Each structure stands twice: as structure tokens, then as C-alpha cells.
Amino acid sequence: MHRLAFITSLLAALLIGASSNAGTIPPKDGELILTRFYTRPSESFQKFKFGGSFRFTNYTYPYTVPNTDIRTSNRMIFKLNMDARVDEHVRIFGDMKIRTDLPQSTVRTAVIPLEAFLDIDIKQFNLRAGYQIFSWGVADIYNPTDILNPRDYTDIFDFEKDGMPALRFTYTREKLSFEGIWMPFPLESELPYEDSRFVQPFLSTINNPLFPVIGIPPANVDLTVNYLTPPMSIRSSQFAARVLATVGRFDLGLSYFNGFEKIPNSEIIIGLPNPQTGIIPATVNNIYLREHIIGLSAVTGFKGLNLRGQGSLVIPYKTTHDVGSADDLRFVYVLGADYTFFDIFDKDDFTITLEFVHQINSVKQKREDFANPFQKTLFARLQYRLADHFKIEFTSIYNFDNTSYYLQPEVMWEPIDDLVFKLGANLLDGPSDTVLGLFDKQDRFYVSGTFYF
Amino acid sequence: MKSINIILLCITILIASILISASSQAMTAKEIMKKYTDHAKVADETDKATMTLINKQGKTRSRSLTIMTKEYPGDLQKILIRFTAPERIDGAGLLIIENNDRNDDQWLYLPALKKTKKISTSERSHSFMGSEFAYEDLHGEKLKDFSYKLLESENHDGQDCYVIEAIPSSSRKLAETGYGMRKLWIRKDIFFKTKAEYYDKDNRLLKTELAEKLTPIGSGKYRMDKITMINNRTENKTVLDSKSRTIDSGIPDTRFTTRHLEQGA
Numbered sequence: 106m107h108r109l110a111f112i113t114s115l116l117a118a119l120l121i122g123a124s125s126n127a128g129t130i131p132p133k134d135g136e137l138i139l140t141r142f143y144t145r146p147s148e149s150f151q152k153f154k155f156g157g158s159f160r161f162t163n164y165t166y167p168y169t170v171p172n173t174d175i176r177t178s179n180r181m182i183f184k185l186n187m188d189a190r191v192d193e194h195v196r197i198f199g200d201m202k203i204r205t206d207l208p209q210s211t212v213r214t215a216v217i218p219l220e221a222f223l224d225i226d227i228k229q230f231n232l233r234a235g236y237q238i239f240s241w242g243v244a245d246i247y248n249p250t251d252i253l254n255p256r257d258y259t260d261i262f263d264f265e266k267d268g269m270p271a272l273r274f275t276y277t278r279e280k281l282s283f284e285g286i287w288m289p290f291p292l293e294s295e296l297p298y299e300d301s302r303f304v305q306p307f308l309s310t311i312n313n314p315l316f317p318v319i320g321i322p323p324a325n326v327d328l329t330v331n332y333l334t335p336p337m338s339i340r341s342s343q344f345a346a347r348v349l350a351t352v353g354r355f356d357l358g359l360s361y362f363n364g365f366e367k368i369p370n371s372e373i374i375i376g377l378p379n380p381q382t383g384i385i386p387a388t389v390n391n392i393y394l395r396e397h398i399i400g401l402s403a404v405t406g407f408k409g410l411n412l413r414g415q416g417s418l419v420i421p422y423k424t425t426h427d428v429g430s431a432d433d434l435r436f437v438y439v440l441g442a443d444y445t446f447f448d449i450f451d452k453d454d455f456t457i458t459l460e461f462v463h464q465i466n467s468v469k470q471k472r473e474d475f476a477n478p479f480q481k482t483l484f485a486r487l488q489y490r491l492a493d494h495f496k497i498e499f500t501s502i503y504n505f506d507n508t509s510y511y512l513q514p515e516v517m518w519e520p521i522d523d524l525v526f527k528l529g530a531n532l533l534d535g536p537s538d539t540v541l542g543l544f545d546k547q548d549r550f551y552v553s554g555t556f557y558f
Numbered sequence: 559m560k561s562i563n564i565i566l567l568c569i570t571i572l573i574a575s576i577l578i579s580a581s582s583q584a585m586t587a588k589e590i591m592k593k594y595t596d597h598a599k600v601a602d603e604t605d606k607a608t609m610t611l612i613n614k615q616g617k618t619r620s621r622s623l624t625i626m627t628k629e630y631p632g633d634l635q636k637i638l639i640r641f642t643a644p645e646r647i648d649g650a651g652l653l654i655i656e657n658n659d660r661n662d663d664q665w666l667y668l669p670a671l672k673k674t675k676k677i678s679t680s681e682r683s684h685s686f687m688g689s690e691f692a693y694e695d696l697h698g699e700k701l702k703d704f705s706y707k708l709l710e711s712e713n714h715d716g717q718d719c720y721v722i723e724a725i726p727s728s729s730r731k732l733a734e735t736g737y738g739m740r741k742l743w744i745r746k747d748i749f750f751k752t753k754a755e756y757y758d759k760d761n762r763l764l765k766t767e768l769a770e771k772l773t774p775i776g777s778g779k780y781r782m783d784k785i786t787m788i789n790n791r792t793e794n795k796t797v798l799d800s801k802s803r804t805i806d807s808g809i810p811d812t813r814f815t816t817r818h819l820e821q822g823a
Contacts, residue, residue, distance in 0.1 A: 156645045196821075224821070229812055231821075240672040277817045349816070354660065356676050406661075406678020447684035451792065454684065492688035494619075522619055522644040557645035 151192060157185040162553035168546040172304045179207040180260065184219075196224040200268075206259070206298075213298065217257065219268045231275040236268035239286070241347065241360060242415055243402045246460050246484040246500070249417040249437040250360055250400035253286070253345060255294040255367045261303045261544065262513075262531045267295065280351040288343040291335045293393055294367040305543055329388045333426075335365055335395070347400075358402035365393045368475055370428040395422040415439045434467040435477065451492070458486040478540040481505040494519040502541070509535020509542050523557040587706035587722050591742075593749040595699050597779055602628040604804040611689055614793040621647070621687065625696070628809050632658050635698055636814040641687075653819045656697070661734075667819045674816050683736025690765060690787040690796040692736055703731045712743065714753050719743040737764070750780045763790045775805050 160182045169176065186200040200219040205212060222235030242250040254266040271288045297303040335341040343364030350357050369391035376386035397420040404413040416438040441460035449455060464480040479502070487499045495518050502511040515529030530550045535542030585593075609621045622643035628636050637654040641647045649669035656662050662682075667674045682694035704724040712721050724740045726732040738759035743752050754767040769782035783800040812818055 156648060158645070228810070231817065238672055243676075245675075275817055277812055277815050279811055279815065282815070282817050351663070404676045406676065409678050411676065411678045452685040452688050492685075494688070519646075523646050525646065 152188065152190040154188045155185070156188075156558065157183070158555055158557045159183050160553055160555040162551055164549050164551045166302065166547070166549045168548060170302050170546050173208075173300055173302050175208050175302055178302075181205045181207075186220075194226050196226075198222055198224065202265075204257075204259075208301075215259075215295075217267055217295075219266075221268070229277050231273075231277070233271075233273040233275075235270070237271045237273060238266050238268055239271075239273075241345075242400065243356075243358065243404050243413045244415050244439040244441055244460055245413075245443065245458055246441075246486060247439060247462050247479060247482075248415070249419075249439065249462075250362070250398065250402070250415060252362060252367065252398060253288070253343075253364070255292045257295045258303075258368070259295055259297050259301070261297065261547070262549075264294075267292065282349045284347045284349075286345040288345075288364065289339070290337050291341050291343055291365045291393070292367075293334055293365070293369070296368070302547060303544070327384045327386045329386070331388065331390045332369070333390055333392045335393055341365070354405045354407075356402075356404040358400070360398075360400035360402075362398040362400070363395075365395050367393075369393050370426075370474075372426040372428050374427075390426060392424065392426050392428060394424060394428070396420060397422075409444060411443045413439075413441045415441075436465045438463055438465075453489065453491040456486075456488040456490075458484075458488075460484040475540060479504060504535065504539065504541065507536050507539045507542070509533070509539040511541055525555045525557075527551070527553045527555075585708075587708040587720075588701070590708065590720050590722060590744055590749065591699065591701055591704075591706050591724075594742075594744050594751060595701060597749045598698065598751075599629060600775070600779065601806045602626070602809040604807065604809065605800050606802045607798055607800045609687075609689055609691075610797045610799070612795050612797065619688075620644075621689075626809060626813060627698075628811075628814060630656075633700065633702075634658060637696060638814055638819065639696070651819045653814060653816065654693075654696075655814065665816050665819060667816075672820070674820055682734055690789045690794060691798070694735055694737075695767075695787070703727055709741070711746070714743045717752065718746040719752060720746060732759070748778070748780055750782075752782070765789050773800075773803075775803065 160180075162180045162182075164178050164180070166176050166178075181204070183203045183205075184200065185202075187198070189197040191197065199221040201221075202217050202219060203214065204217060205214045218236050220236050220238055222233050222237055225232045239253040240251060241253060242248040253271075254269045256264040256266055258264050269288055269292060270290065271286050273287075274285045276283045343362070345360065345362040345364070347358060347360040370393075372390040372392055374388040374390070376388075378385045398417050399420075400415065400417040402413070402415040404411070406412065416436060419435045419437070421433070439460055439462050441458065443456055443458040445454050445456040447454045460483070462479045462482045462484065464477060466477075466480075482502060482504045485501045485503075489497045496516070498513075498515045498517070500511075500513040500515075504510065511531070511533040513529060513531055515527060517525060517527050519525045528551070530548070532548045533541045534545045537543065537545070603626070605625045607623055607625065609623060611619045611621075620643070621641060624638075624640045624642065626638040626640075630636060634656040635654075636656070637652075639652045639654075641650045647669075649667070651667040653665045653667075654662050655664075661678070664677045665674050666677055682697070683692050685691070686693050686696060703726065705727045707723040707725075709721045709723050712719055720743070722742045722744060724742060725738070726735055732738070736758070737756050738761055739757040741755040741757075743754065744750065745752055750772070752769045752772075755763060756765040756767070758764050766788045768786045768788070769784070770786070771783035773781050773783050775781050781800065781803060785798045786795055787798075788795040
């Protein structure tokens with residue numbers, strides 16, 4: 106909740122400050138945008154707008170799992186955003202979500218800040234301060250350099266980014282931009298609830314169990330789970346920088362990140378059995394490793410075929426914890442392409458997207474885990490869109506290393522503006538010691554309705 | 559003596575009128591189109607508009623958008639299109655940078671993903687956001703890309719117009735465009751387009767564009783505040799209504815960058 110208090114007070118302070126400071130700049134005619142949900146607070150703003158959405162989703166699971174007997178659940182997400190442009194140099198933006206889960210008899214609600222920042226533009230310079238969401242990298246489906254924000258993994262199939270407190274500086278020329286980011290303290294991703302379907306029984310063959318509580322430990326194990334999060338101090342601050350340039354037909358990027366992984370690696374310490382009781386003490390230390398990530402990217406297009414390549418070299422800091430091979434050097438690259446066939450029947454189009462992910466490790470036969478999930482994997486997406494109101498999409502992941510796979514068919518329909526229905530499924534399978542195989546009983550079907558206002 | 563002066567004045571005016579008329583009649587199609595583009599051209603322009611999509615049954619969907627354009631040397635343009643409504647696509651944007659020697663560069667910003675995507679543009683002919691306008695309709699007239707022929711003079715909407723035929727001047731341009739031929743109605747008095755017909759590559763009528771609400775924007779230049787594009791095959795139509803317009807305001811070059819595109823506002 107301290108994040109919410111911080112974001113609320115930041116927004117309030119910014120709004121009061123902006124409102125009182127901007128009085129000398131009159132709004133231009135026709136530039137004030139008002140919605141029916143809002144009455145104008147001040148003549149000072151060039152633009153002031155509230156918007157948001159409400160989404161209801163029902164999930165149905167065909168299989169039961171050991172951790173819970175929940176077979177159906179509902180999730181509601183209410184999003185609200187505010188956009189205030191004080192003048193041509195200053196903008197204030199806020200975006201938050203309230204998430205309510207109704208698994209069965211219990212109700213869990215969380216308020217999550219997404220963005221709340223002050224933007225200052227002066228010529229080619231931009232300074233943005235506050236909660237921010239970043240989107241780095243050029244790959245469409247799996248993106249190994251898009252690692253600045255924590256994510257909401259309470260639903261493992263729908264992991265939205267959470268905001269990150271940061272100070273961002275950008276300098277832009279016509280075909281060149283430089284971006285520097287400082288994140289004063291780290292935030293880790295939100296993990297599934299203890300009694301969630303997604304919490305798995307302990308599997309010794311998985312390096313990184315991801316989840317806060319191991320499901321049902323063997324009776325003779327006394328399990329202790331610790332979270333060794335980075336301390337909230339200046340020494341834990343993270344930073345990143347990026348240069349983007351357009352050279353001829355190519356968009357090129359070079360990036361650097363120095364910070365923490367957002368999901369933990371696990372160190373498992375198994376003690377000697379108690380001679381009287383026979384109980385084995387076991388400790389799981391969930392550790393957030395610090396690492397350097399150097400990224401490179403290139404995008405180009407040729408006769409409608411979009412091509413992109415992206416690589417990231419991950420150099421973890423040395424750690425005294427035994428987290429298997431997670432602290433070894435690795436290089437992940439993605440090669441992708443997409444092509445769209447336009448106006449097949451009328452105002453429709455069909456897009457094929459393919460992305461191949463390959464990871465090269467400094468340690469041979471590196472095991473798959475949550476930090477290294479897709480070491481030789483093909484991602485594919487087929488999309489058919491009809492006039493932006495109807496879409497059929499099919500996404501698939503196939504891991505060549507272990508034959509695990511994921512399929513997501515989805516139909517989207519927008520009967521009227523700002524009302525969107527979706528019907529789809531998340532289907533996956535694979536050997537039990539793989540990331541996808543670990544969730545093979547989590548197949549589900551979903552139906553959702555979203556109203557935007 | 560006074561009556562002689564009046565007669566001389568009348569003769570002078572008559573001769574001048576004949577000369578002016580003769581000179582404009584002698585204009586070639588290319589010269590007319592050059593005058594049309596010169597009259598349309600401004601250094602930069604920001605248009606806030608609504609785009610209403612109306613299907614055959616009369617069902618409507620509406621989009622609000624801002625179109626920002628800036629002229630650059632070599633008859634090149636940079637275009638930024640930003641959607642502001644409906645809420646689902648609020649902040650979505652498209653940045654187009656024209657090139658002389660190759661296809662345009664285009665970037666699409668999707669606010670839901672907070673991501674900018676570079677998109678290759680082999681075709682400009684596909685529909686713009688589900689409307690009856692094609693992407694190529696958003697660009698200014700490129701004289702070097704077309705051969706023009708003066709077909710006739712015709713009265714359209716009470717105004718004398720030249721009717722000009724425009725066909726792609728090269729096989730490359732023909733491959734890029736969705737139109738085999740266009741007919742353009744250019745008003746004789748102000749050299750402004752008031753109607754256009756778009757034909758496919760088999761010379762069948764595809765679409766008709768009608769412009770209304772002529773508005774002066776200064777320096778003898780005009781804009782149409784309402785443009786209707788009718789699909790002659792499906793009977794769907796799209797109406798682009800200009801709500802406000804700013805001309806030659808000195809839009810900074812940084813507006814036409816992916817960084818600005820990502821700011822979403």
C-alpha cells in the first residue's frame with residue numbers, strides 16, 4: 106500500500122503545483138478536452154482528460170491441481186488514467202488499476218500503480234519523473250531486453266507490467282535518441298497467491314520454483330521459505346541507458362541495464378534429518394540476482410516484410426548463494442519476421458509473425474528454469490483482422506529442446522465502439538521438468554468483456 | 559471625351575479578360591496540377607478532425623484524430639497521426655516519413671503495449687484504420703509520380719472545374735498504388751480539388767471523394783472542412799470533418815520523431 110500512498114501524494118502535489126503555476130498560460134480555444142465523467146477544474150490546463158476501462162473475465166479450468174480444487178474463477182480489473190497537459194512543455198499523467206479476484210468464496214483486491222509521472226519537454230530534451238512503464242526491445246512476442254519493470258504474475262498467462270519509480274532523461278535528434286534511466290529502488294514482480302492454482306508442488310528438478318510457498322512438501326520435510334529481496338537503499342538503485350538511431354533502412358539500438366531480476370532464483374538447502382523425528386529441515390532462499398544486460402537490436406523492412414533481430418548478453422553479479430548455474434554468462438537472441446496481407450476480402454488483413462529464440466550459455470547443458478525459459482524456441486502468431494472490430498488470433502510456442510508447447514487461440518469482437526469481447530483458451534503441455542510442462546494442468550478457457558470510457 | 563474614356567476602359571478590360579482566359583485555357587494538365595499543389599502547400603499544418611465510418615446500413619463508428627504534417631525539401635512530407643477517441647485507441651499514433659529514394663518509413667505506436675513498431679510499407683493502398691481512405695490518400699499529390707491529362711471542363715457544384723486524369727508514371731508507382739487511374743476536379747478560380755474519382759487497375763470505379771465547406775486559410779489558399787469518401791462497390795462511406803486547423807505554426811522537427819510518438823499526447 107505504500108506504493109499507492111506515494112503515487113497518490115505525488116499526483117496530488119503535481120496537480121496542485123501545476124494548477125497554481127500555470128495560471129499565466131491561457132488555454133487555446135478548442136484545446137480543452139472534457140469527457141462526460143469530468144467537470145473542468147481549472148482553466149490552466151491545455152488538456153485534461155480522464156479515461157479508463159473495466160474488464161471482467163471468467164476462467165474455466167478442465168483439470169484439478171494438487172494445490173486447490175478451484176475450477177472456475179473470475180477477475181475484474183478497473184483501470185483509471187488521467188492525462189493533464191499544463192502547457193506545451195509540461196504534462197502530468199497517472200494510470201492505476203484495481204484488481205479483484207473472486208476465486209470462489211474469497212475476494213482479493215489489490216490497488217496497483219501503473220504510471221504517475223511528470224513530463225517536462227524543452228526542445229530536444231525530455232525529463233520524466235515518477236512511476237513509469239518502459240518498453241524496450243524490438244521483438245513482438247518474447248523480448249529478453251524488456252526487463253526494466255516488474256510484472257503482475259498473479260495470473261501467469263496475463264502478466265502485465267507494474268510501474269517502476271524512475272527518473273528518465275531523453276535527448277532526441279531527428280534520427281538519433283539517447284535515453285538514460287535511474288531507478289532509485291528496486292521492485293520485484295508480484296507472484297501468485299499462496300493458494301493459487303499456479304503454485305506448484307515442490308519439484309527438485311526445477312532450479313527456480315518461482316512461487317512463494319512450495320505446495321505440499323513431503324511429510325518428512327520441515328520447509329522454510331525466505332525472500333532475500335534487495336535492501337531499500339541507494340546501493341540497490343538500478344540504472345539503464347539506450348541509444349536508438351535510424352540509419353538508412355535500419356532502426357538500430359544499443360542498450361545497457363544494471364539492476365535486479367524481477368523474479369527470484371531459488372537456493373535450496375537441505376539439512377540432515379532430525380535423529381528423533383526423522384524430519385528433514387529444508388530451506389528455500391528466493392534470491393533476486395543483480396546483473397548487467399547489454400542489448401543490441403536492428404529492425405528493417407523490405408517490400409512489406411518486417412525483419413528484426415535482437416540480442417542480449419546477460420552478465421550476472423557473482424553471488425555467494427548456490428543458485429545452480431543461474432549466475433553464468435548467457436546470450437539470448439531473437440530473430441523475427443512478420444508479413445501482412447492487406448484487403449483480402451474488403452478492409453481486412455492477415456498477419457503472420459514468426460520469432461525464433463536461441464540462448465547460448467557459458468555452461469553446457471544448462472537446465473531450463475524461469476530465468477532461462479526458452480533456450481531454443483519458435484514463437485508464431487497468426488492474426489486475421491476485419492476492419493479493426495473483429496480479430497481471430499492464434500499464438501503458439503514450441504520448444505525444440507524438450508518438445509513442450511503452448512497454444513492460445515482467441516477471438517475478439519467489438520460490437521460497438523469501446524466494448525470488446527474476447528473468447529479464448531490457454532493450452533500447454535510438456536515434460537514435467539520444463540517451464541511449460543510444469544503448468545500442463547493449467548489449461549483453461551476464458552471469456553472476457555471490456556468496456557472503455 | 560468622357561464617353562471615349564469609358565469605351566477605352568471597357569475595351570482594355572475585355573482584352574485583359576480574353577488574355578487571362580486564353581492563358582488559362584492554354585494551361586497544360588501538369589501546369590494546372592502544379593498550381594493546385596502550390597495552392598495547397600503550406601509549411602506545416604495541424605488538423606483536429608473526426609472520422610465517421612458509415613456502413614451501407616447506416617451504422618456509424620466515430621474516431622477523433624489529429625493529423626500533423628510538415629513539408630521538407632525535395633517535396634517530402636512528415637506526417638504524424640494521433641488518435642484521441644474512442645478511448646480504446648486513445649494515444650495510438652502513426653508516424654510517416656517520406657523518402658525520395660525508397661519507400662516511406664513508418665512507425666506505429668500502440669499505447670496498450672507502450673510500444674513503437676517499425677512497419678514496412680510496400681503498399682500504400684490498404685485501408686487506413688478501417689476507413690474508406692487509403693494510406694496513400696493521406697499524402698500530398700506527388701507530381702513526379704503521375705502523368706496528367708486534361709480531359710474536359712465541367713461544372714461541379716456550381717463551379718467551373720478542370721477535369722484531370724492522373725495515371726501512375728512508372729511501373730514502380732503503379733505497383734505501389736491501389737489506383738490505376740484517378741479523375742480530379744480542380745476549380746478554375748482557386749485551383750482547388752473539389753471532387754475525385756478513383757479507379758482500379760482494370761479501370762473500374764472504386765471510390766468517389768467529395769469535398770465541401772470551403773474555408774480560406776490565408777495567402778489565397780483553401781481547405782475543405784468536410785471530405786466524404788464513398789466506396790462505390792460496398793456503398794460504405796467515411797466522412798472526415800475538420801474541427802480545428804492550425805497553419806504554419808512552426809511545428810518543431812522533434813514532433814516527428816518516435817520519441818514524440820511514444821509520448822502519446
